[in-house]
Amino acid sequence: MQMYDLPDRNGHFGPYGGVFVAETLIHALDELRTQYEKLRSDPAFIEEFEYELKHYVGRPSPVYHAKRLSQKCGGAQIWLKREDLNHTGAHKINNTMGQALVARHMGKKRIIAETGAGQHGVASATVAARYGMECVVYMGSEDVIRQSPNVYRMKLLGASVVPVESGSKTLKDALNEAMRDWVTNVEGTFYIIGTVAGPHPYPMMVRDFNSVVGRELLTQMPDVLGRQPDAILACVGGGSNAMGAFYPYIPHKEVRLIGVEAGGFGIATGKHAATLCAGKPGVLHGNRTYLMQDDNGQIIETHSISAGLDYPGVGPEHAWLKDTGRAEYVSVTDDEALEAFHAMCRLEGIIPALESSHAVAHAMKIARDMPKDKVLLVNLSGRGDKDMNTVAKHSGIEL
Amino acid sequence: MSRISETFARLRSQGRKALIPFVTAGDPTQAATVPIMQSLVTAGADIIELGVPFSDPMADGPTIQRSSERALKNGTSLRNVLGFVSTFRQTDNSTPVVLMGYANPIEAMGYEAFTEAAASAGVDGVLVVDYPPEESEKLTMALRTKGIDSIFLLSPTSEESRIEGVGRLASGYVYYVSLKGVTGAANIDLSEVSGRLPMIRAHVNLPIGVGFGIRDGETARAIAGIADAVVIGSRLVQEIEASTPENVAANIGALVRSIRTAMDA
Numbered sequence: 001m002q003m004y005d006l007p008d009r010n011g012h013f014g015p016y017g018g019v020f021v022a023e024t025l026i027h028a029l030d031e032l033r034t035q036y037e038k039l040r041s042d043p044a045f046i047e048e049f050e051y052e053l054k055h056y057v058g059r060p061s062p063v064y065h066a067k068r069l070s071q072k073c074g075g076a077q078i079w080l081k082r083e084d085l086n087h088t089g090a091h092k093i094n095n096t097m098g099q100a101l102v103a104r105h106m107g108k109k110r111i112i113a114e115t116g117a118g119q120h121g122v123a124s125a126t127v128a129a130r131y132g133m134e135c136v137v138y139m140g141s142e143d144v145i146r147q148s149p150n151v152y153r154m155k156l157l158g159a160s161v162v163p164v165e166s167g168s169k170t171l172k173d174a175l176n177e178a179m180r181d182w183v184t185n186v187e188g189t190f191y192i193i194g195t196v197a198g199p200h201p202y203p204m205m206v207r208d209f210n211s212v213v214g215r216e217l218l219t220q221m222p223d224v225l226g227r228q229p230d231a232i233l234a235c236v237g238g239g240s241n242a243m244g245a246f247y248p249y250i251p252h253k254e255v256r257l258i259g260v261e262a263g264g265f266g267i268a269t270g271k272h273a274a275t276l277c278a279g280k281p282g283v284l285h286g287n288r289t290y291l292m293q294d295d296n297g298q299i300i301e302t303h304s305i306s307a308g309l310d311y312p313g314v315g316p317e318h319a320w321l322k323d324t325g326r327a328e329y330v331s332v333t334d335d336e337a338l339e340a341f342h343a344m345c346r347l348e349g350i351i352p353a354l355e356s357s358h359a360v361a362h363a364m365k366i367a368r369d370m371p372k373d374k375v376l377l378v379n380l381s382g383r384g385d386k387d388m389n390t391v392a393k394h395s396g397i398e399l
Numbered sequence: 400m401s402r403i404s405e406t407f408a409r410l411r412s413q414g415r416k417a418l419i420p421f422v423t424a425g426d427p428t429q430a431a432t433v434p435i436m437q438s439l440v441t442a443g444a445d446i447i448e449l450g451v452p453f454s455d456p457m458a459d460g461p462t463i464q465r466s467s468e469r470a471l472k473n474g475t476s477l478r479n480v481l482g483f484v485s486t487f488r489q490t491d492n493s494t495p496v497v498l499m500g501y502a503n504p505i506e507a508m509g510y511e512a513f514t515e516a517a518a519s520a521g522v523d524g525v526l527v528v529d530y531p532p533e534e535s536e537k538l539t540m541a542l543r544t545k546g547i548d549s550i551f552l553l554s555p556t557s558e559e560s561r562i563e564g565v566g567r568l569a570s571g572y573v574y575y576v577s578l579k580g581v582t583g584a585a586n587i588d589l590s591e592v593s594g595r596l597p598m599i600r601a602h603v604n605l606p607i608g609v610g611f612g613i614r615d616g617e618t619a620r621a622i623a624g625i626a627d628a629v630v631i632g633s634r635l636v637q638e639i640e641a642s643t644p645e646n647v648a649a650n651i652g653a654l655v656r657s658i659r660t661a662m663d664a
């Protein structure tokens with residue numbers, strides 16, 4: 001079996017990744033890389049992280065056989081990895097907990113973060129409160145309106161939320177603004193990036209912290225099933241929950257890895273966020289990866305019903321897994337995701353996040369044509385409490 | 400010798416320092432850009448840094464972000480910017496023009512097509528904000544074969560080994576970003592700059608420009624006392640924002656002339 005040990009020491013996954021930032025940020029990234037490289041193999045740090053995951057986050061998260069959903073599809077068995085049961089309701093806290101510990105080791109007392117749906121903002125505000133650190137969350141002013149319950153949660157947790165008015169006023173602009181804050185306050189501030197994007201070492205670090213998901217699966221699946229699943233499916237916005245589930249399985253070639261992107265109103269309409277399916281490689285937010293862009297290299301606005309998938313880039317490691325063929329990437333429309341959302345509510349008593357509903361939708365789609373003894377494992381990245389307003393509005397109901 | 404080296408050699412023999420204004424191409428309108436460039440030269444600019452607008456200007460403060468947004472709203476693309484340089488060259492064959500911007504528009508055009516087009520338009524230097532030396536070797540080599548200089552940034556946090564690395568790759572001049580933060584953020588710290596320049600000079604055998612945070616003639620004069628070139632951006636872009644398409648070239652000219660006068664006094 002060929003060893004997979006990417007990224008290389010400069011943060012490259014083949015032609016992707018790297019450090020594409022202004023000189024003013026290089027020193028801070030060097031410092032972070034040096035510190036993190038020490039910590040990631042330090043048994044005391046790993047023990048501390050695992051303790052927090054168990055006692056604060058509530059890990060391991062269970063795997064669950066969605067029998068009624070599988071029955072309805074009439075084919076392959078659908079299993080769920082229940083990241084929705086984590087503290088704060090999504091996989092995001094695996095990463096923010098890890099980065100908060102790195103920040104503490106580096107003596108940083110101020111945390112900044114960007115957020116789209118607000119899940120990463122909430123998870124950052126949570127760990128900042130847990131460790132008594134100041135927390136500032138940048139959020140596009142459009143998202144502040146769309147996701148108001150999460151804005152209030154962040155404030156309850158003691159964070160300040162800064163609405164970002166530039167550009168398209170969504171996640172990518174929040175990331176730009178967080179970078180600007182970081183370069184200005186670089187000495188005492190730690191920037192917790194919320195997905196496997198950004199300049200090296202972020203894509204590697206965020207992957208490492210989330211790969212607890214895949215590591216748990218590696219032992220859980222043989223325990224409950226006697227073998228590994230035939231495929232693992234996960235939604236891909238920036239790609240952190242997918243990378244977390246995929247990474248430990250990369251050497252297990254018999255397990256298909258399927259990333260599900262946001263098809264919005266359909267790829268043909270141009271109103272979507274299916275970066276790997278329909279984008280082109282370029283440079284944004286510190287790394288080289290697939291991007292949604294026009295012919296002149298300007299980043300274009302994306303659309304998805306789920307704010308957490310509404311991002312014009314994608315983690316560079318996914319770009320590499322796509323090009324090498326180790327993972328497959330597909331897209332699912334807003335309507336298909338909503339249908340899966342409702343099916344999960346009615347058949348399984350689980351209200352999934354709209355992001356995660358994309359992965360469920362694709363599993364339902366392919367399960368139909370597969371034999372009953374095949375197993376599809378869906379990473380259910382989060383719960384849907386945050387999406388009540390969006391779903392109600394879509395059904396013409398005012399809450 | 401490149402136009403940039405010639406310019407610095409001439410200034411050195413005259414005992415003067417270079418004034419390098421930055422404006423965003425296509426702001427406030429595409430039609431205003433070449434007249435603004437001409438007006439900058441008449442007012443005493445030695446080199447022009449022409450900003451290529453980008454949708455996500457991560458290293459820029461609100462002033463230059465807004466100028467980028469205005470230019471993009473006008474439909475200004477990298478190809479248009481190269482067109483402005485060609486037009487400018489029809490009447491000015493001596494003032495160096497440096498394109499300053501972000502990586503992705505160049506990536507989208509492709510290195511070969513870009514260097515080809517930049518050379519035939521009459522571009523003299525290229526500064527890509529989000530290409531640190533580690534990621535820019537290929538583009539630098541491609542530009543070099545066309546005689547185009549690669550300009551790099553150095554910052555207060557650049558370590559000695561990086562300064563050496565930049566010294567090996569850079570040509571034309573290097574650009575010392577005098578403050579931590581984004582463009583237009585604060586006023587410059589003169590003592591910090593004068594403390595850092597000797598170390599940079601020890602490793603970089605090129606003229607050194609200083610920018611970010613220079614807002615008036617007095618500061619420009621002080622910087623000219625210690626560096627080889629003074630770069631002024633956000634202050635000019637503010638002036639563009641406050642002008643109309645009709646009076647913008649004249650207003651920018653007047654502002655640059657006042658800075659030039661202070662520098663040379």
Ligand SMILES: Cc1ncc(COP(=O)(O)O)c(C=O)c1O
Nearest residue numbers: 119237238239240241308355382
């Ligand atoms: C529940 C959930 N899943 C998925 C995502 C998408 O992020 P990523 O692709 O990094 O997992 C988000 C982002 O907000 C989310 O909240």
